[in-house]
Amino acid sequence: MVVFLVTFFVLMLIGVPICFCMLGSSALYIIVNDIxxxxxxxxxxxxxxxxxxxxxxxxxxxxxxxxxxxxTDRMFTFCRKWVGHFTGGLGHVNVLASVIFAGMSGAAVADAGGLGQLELKAMRDAHFDDDFTLAVTGASSTIGPVIPPSIPAVVYAVSAGCSIGGLFMAGIIPGLLMAASMCVVVYIWAKIKNYEKDPKATWKERWIATKRGFLSLLTPAIIIGGIWSGKFTPTEAAIVASLYAGFLSFVVYKQLKLSDLKALLLNTAEQTIVSLCIIASSAVFGWVLTYERIPQIAANWFLSLSDSPTVFIFLSMGILLIVGCFMETIAAITIMTPVLLPIATSMGYSPVHFGVVMILVLMIGLITPPVGLVTYTLANISGVAFTRIAKATMPFLGVLLIVLICIALFPQLSLFLPGLMGTGV
Structure with a gap:
């Protein structure tokens, strides 16, 4: 077992992709133990x-x-016309756009890399400094995998064997709390720095922006409404979302041509392969953990410290926060769920509530050093140093931790909607 763990951490420290770290260490363990x-x-x-x-x-x-x-362009314009005149201007627009985009894609890096480029250009053109611009863009991107749909939620639900629909619904209130807390930071930061805000749009301008973006804004309603009403499963919702986005892009808005489809499909395939390779490797890695009774050992360790559910949830968040600082989200979920979830359920926590807590913690890891995939993405598209962006996000990190603690201590913040809608808790 020592060789297994040492191999895993050494491979990770020298920069080997996480899927090969898991697969390589697991293969060595199996060979050494003549399995x-x-x-x-x-x-x-x-x-x-x-x-x-x-x-x-x-x-x-x-x-x-x-x-x-x-x-995303139409969606951003819609948000700008409705909230751009508040103190903080485009900062609030940035957060609101991420909330809406979260209801469409479910991926933080997609938010930062796609919508983030649009937000970065708009805020620089409006003379916001890079620290504020990149901090709010990075922080708001973490909302994506919390509000449904959510790729990490899909992975967790498969690992935990819980209701995906319930997990999707459970993320709505926490995601909105994240957005509200970020808007508070935006307001205070803007007041201190005396940032400019957009002129208040007329009702005619708002109507035009709403009409122009109406079909785009229907996407979250179609996805969440379809799952809630039972018209389609979360997997079918993803297919519907793709078909609808393709219909808008190719037929209605005519921004894409058929010749663009090949590049889009190749990019999708590359991103999918990365995710599925991690999941496949983690299945082997998880088998080794189970074979060595690591979940039971972890449970005994936690219980030796305290049998308090509150102590457990805070210890779990601390461990996940450290893991999230070093490891890709999907890998972290697939590795840590089999270890922590059995202990959580034995202490009375709902798998759905614990899943929301786990996802939120790992989203915070996306903007923290040394890995911070969202921060690296923003550094690449902006040309600003990673360390500068990481430092600038500290105020947002603080309020996100407060929201996390509230979600952990008050389970009904995440379980209320799933219970109300009967999607499973």
């Missing part, structure tokens, strides 16, 4: 063999279509 190598192939192939996981490529495709097909 049939057949288990590697079996678990690697069966790990991603799930109908539910089909949602991942379709949500990625939907995000790519929206970012390239004029959908």
């Amino acid at each position: 049939s190598a057949r288990i590697i192939v079996e678990k690697f192939c069966t790990g991603p063999n799930s109908f539910t996981l089909l949602a991942i490529p379709f949500f990625i495709l939907a995000a790519n279509l929206m970012n390239n097909g004029g959908v």
